[in-house]
Every structure is written in structure tokens, then in C-alpha cells.
Amino acid sequence: MASSANEAPRHAHLATESEQTWLGIMGGGQLGRMFAHAAQAMGYKVAVLEPQADCPAGQVADRHIQAGYTDETALAELAALSVAVSTEFENVPAQSLAFLAGRSFVAPGAECVSVAQDRVREKQFFTRVAGHMGNGGVFPASHAVIAASSDLDRIDAKLLPGILKTARMGYDGKGQVRVKSMDDLRAAYAGMGGVACVLEKMLPLAYEISVLVARGVDGEAVVYPIAENVHRDGILFTTTVPSQNVSASIAERAQQAALAIVAELGYVGVLCIEFFVLQDGSLVVNEMAPRPHNSGHYTMDACVTSQFQQQARAMAQLPLGDVRQHSPTVMLNILGDVWFDESGREREPAWDKVLALRGAHLHLYGKAEARRGRKMGHVTFVGTTMEAVQANLRAACAILGIPV
Numbered sequence: 001m002a003s004s005a006n007e008a009p010r011h012a013h014l015a016t017e018s019e020q021t022w023l024g025i026m027g028g029g030q031l032g033r034m035f036a037h038a039a040q041a042m043g044y045k046v047a048v049l050e051p052q053a054d055c056p057a058g059q060v061a062d063r064h065i066q067a068g069y070t071d072e073t074a075l076a077e078l079a080a081l082s083v084a085v086s087t088e089f090e091n092v093p094a095q096s097l098a099f100l101a102g103r104s105f106v107a108p109g110a111e112c113v114s115v116a117q118d119r120v121r122e123k124q125f126f127t128r129v130a131g132h133m134g135n136g137g138v139f140p141a142s143h144a145v146i147a148a149s150s151d152l153d154r155i156d157a158k159l160l161p162g163i164l165k166t167a168r169m170g171y172d173g174k175g176q177v178r179v180k181s182m183d184d185l186r187a188a189y190a191g192m193g194g195v196a197c198v199l200e201k202m203l204p205l206a207y208e209i210s211v212l213v214a215r216g217v218d219g220e221a222v223v224y225p226i227a228e229n230v231h232r233d234g235i236l237f238t239t240t241v242p243s244q245n246v247s248a249s250i251a252e253r254a255q256q257a258a259l260a261i262v263a264e265l266g267y268v269g270v271l272c273i274e275f276f277v278l279q280d281g282s283l284v285v286n287e288m289a290p291r292p293h294n295s296g297h298y299t300m301d302a303c304v305t306s307q308f309q310q311q312a313r314a315m316a317q318l319p320l321g322d323v324r325q326h327s328p329t330v331m332l333n334i335l336g337d338v339w340f341d342e343s344g345r346e347r348e349p350a351w352d353k354v355l356a357l358r359g360a361h362l363h364l365y366g367k368a369e370a371r372r373g374r375k376m377g378h379v380t381f382v383g384t385t386m387e388a389v390q391a392n393l394r395a396a397c398a399i400l401g402i403p404v
């Protein structure tokens with residue numbers, strides 16, 4: 001059933017009684033779980049490859065191949081089963097995707113994922129795309145690459161205060177240190193253990209946005225509305241759509257940049273790009289995730305086609321779905337913190353009270369243990385007006401003991 005790299009899968013139609021069509025996912029987290037729900041609703045079987053036994057996606061997948069991400073026997077099994085394979089976390093080893101690509105249709109491709117895995121390559125790539133775009137081009141923050149401690153001697157003081165970020169493996173604010181002086185920078189770099197880093201100038205952010213875009217193998221691309229994101233302690237806190245701050249011209253530039261990025265990458269699947277809007281109104285591109293994204297969870301309840309259904313369509317080489325948003329919305333991330341009361345005792349959050357709020361949708365990821373800072377689920381509020389949605393957000397935060 002497997003087709004070779006970049007060749008159309010021959011059985012990407014929906015399941016019939018005589019034949020089941022499988023889609024494969026590298027990784028067993030919540031993104032894989034929500035993908036599985038969407039793909040199964042369309043009649044697909046879903047296989048996930050994930051080393052952990054009781055994982056969010058493994059609980060709902062039709063098959064859980066429990067093995068390491070580089071286990072070639074397991075990768076071969078996933079590829080043989082699946083007409084297409086995708087990844088739900090961005091640190092999947094690029095060589096594993098390359099291995100799969102020889103045996104199944106892999107979307108997005110290994111090269112796209114590896115650009116997104118490395119902040120140095122990612123920033124070079126963004127700079128190149130911005131250059132091609134001319135006037136409307138969107139550049140990354142001023143930065144310097146620190147590949148070895150000798151590079152510290154050549155750092156331009158204009159980059160301070162700044163943020164030192166590891167080039168690889170960072171997420172949810174991990175692998176980042178804010179530095180004010182050269183001494184801070186030297187100490188922070190030493191603390192990273194000698195890995196390659198990027199020093200970015202600390203920018204005066206007005207607010208943050210993300211753009212979710214999907215591209216099919218035929219080059220057709222669709223772009224969702226601008227999402228406005230608030231982070232707390234480096235972790236996404238809320239996503240509001242439509243953005244309450246973005247102007248039509250910034251929105252247009254961010255969406256055009258997103259379309260140029262997927263075109264340049266020859267990307268297939270869902271991609272999310274984060275941008276900063278600065279206090280002077282300028283737009284800066286931050287980073288991209290080669291998969292559905294936390295800031296796109298709102299699409300499940302507020303858009304015609306969810307980001308997960310869109311990913312299944314792209315993988316199966318079906319037409320992409322309508323991205324139209326039908327309701328104003330706010331998504332609230334639910335971290336493990338809300339399982340603990342003021343005295344630190346663990347208890348179930350009052351979901352009954354949250355769900356009594358009109359237009360609230362609860363999504364929990366099936367994680368057995370609540371830990372502080374761990375993403376356990378999210379609640380999406382939809383309504384007829386943004387005011388009503390925001391009132392419900394505040395009410396839910398009060399119920400859950402989340403400071404607003």
C-alpha cells in the first residue's frame with residue numbers, strides 16, 4: 001500500500017468495508033490524539049508511533065506502535081500500514097522522516113521539519129523569504145548565532161538586553177534565558193552546556209499573533225484568520241480570534257508572509273507561524289511549527305474545518321476544507337496547576353460549573369497525572385459576540401482559580 005516519496009498515495013480514499021485506509025503519526029501527545037479523532041471521523045484508521053505506553057494519542061489510535069522514534073522496524077511497520085505519515089511534535093529526528101519517505105508519503109517533508117527544528121536555519125530561511133517578498137517582507141528579530149564560546153567575543157552590544165535561545169529542542173519557553181549584560185550572557189551560555197544558541201534582541205512587544213496555514217500537494221493553500229496569543233511563563237495562556245488588536249494591513253502582511261513561507265518550502269500539511277507585533281506597529285516573524293498548533297485549537301469549535309481535519313485532508317491529498325470562522329472565540333489552555341487547591345491538595349476542577357457557561361467546549365487530553373505547567377487540556381468559548389465570549393472566559397478563570 002505504501003507509495004514512494006512525493007508520489008500520490010494510491011488509496012487515499014475513505015475507508016470502505018473491504019479496505020481500511022490508514023494515516024500514520026509520529027508522536028503520541030495531545031496533537032496526535034486530536035488528529036486521530038478528526039481522521040477517524042472521516043473514516044480513516046490511525047496508527048501512532050510513540051515510545052510511551054499510556055499516551056494521549058495511543059489511547060485513541062487504532063494502533064499504537066510502541067517503539068522509539070528511530071526504531072527502523074517500527075518505522076517500517078508504520079510506513080507499510082499508512083498511505084501517509086505526519087508528525088505531531090517537531091523534534092522527531094529528521095532521519096526518521098527521511099526513512100519513512102522512502103516507504104510512504106510523508107507530509108510535511110523531512111526538510112521542512114528540519115528547518116523548523118533549528119532556530120538558526122529557520123531565521124536564515126525567514127530572512128530569505130522576506131527578501132523575495134520585497135516591501136511586504138517580514139523579517140525575524142535582530143540576532144547573532146553563538147555556535148561556540150569564542151563567538152561571545154564578537155557579540156554586538158546592541159543585541160542586549162536580549163534572549164538567549166538554544167538553536168534546537170526549545171519549546172514552551174524552555175531552553176531560553178533573558179540576559180541584560182555580557183556577563184549574564186556568558187553565564188547563560190555556559191549554563192546551556194555548550195550547545196549552539198541564538199541571541200535575539202529583546203523586542204518591545206505590543207502583542208503576539210500566529211497564522212495557521214495549510215497547503216496541499218497541488219500547491220493550493222488556505223490561511224486561517226489571525227489568532228492573538230497571550231503567553232504566561234513562556235506557555236500559551238489564551239488565543240483570541242478575531243484578534244482584538246491587529247489592523248487589516250498587519251493581518252494581510254502576516255497572512256501573505258505565511259503563504260510565501262509554505263510556497264517556498266513546498267510544504268504539504270498544516271503549519272503555524274508565530275509573529276510579534278511591536279509597540280511601533282512593526283511586524284516581526286518569530287518561529288514556525290510544522291504541524292497543527294496549540295494556537296489553532298480554536299478551529300475545532302469556531303471554524304468550518306478544524307486544523308486536524310485539515311491535516312488529514314492534506315495527508316490524504318483531498319481538497320482542503322473551508323477555513324471560515326463562524327463564531328468569535330477564546331481558547332484557554334488548562335494546565336495541571338488547576339488540579340491543586342490553595343493548600344496544594346489535588347482535586348478535580350469544577351468542570352460542571354465551567355460547562356454551565358454557554359458556548360464552553362471542554363477538551364481533555366487523557367493525561368493520567370496533573371503536574372504544574374503541564375498542558376492537560378483546553379476550553380474553547382464560542383458565542384455570538386466577543387464580549388460574551390470574554391465574559392465567559394473570565395467566569396471560567398474565576399471558577400478554576402486562574403488569575404486573570
Ligand code: ADP
Pocket residue numbers: 141163170171172173174200201202203204205208231234274286287
Ligand atoms: P518557544 O519555542 O518556547 O515558543 P519562542 O521563541 O516563541 O519560543 O519564545 C517564547 C515567548 O518568549 C514568545 O512567545 C514571546 O512571548 C517571548 N519572546 C521570545 N523572543 C522574544 C524577543 N526577541 N523579544 C521579546 N519577547 C520574546
Ligand code: MG
Pocket residue numbers: 172274287
Ligand atoms: Mg513560540
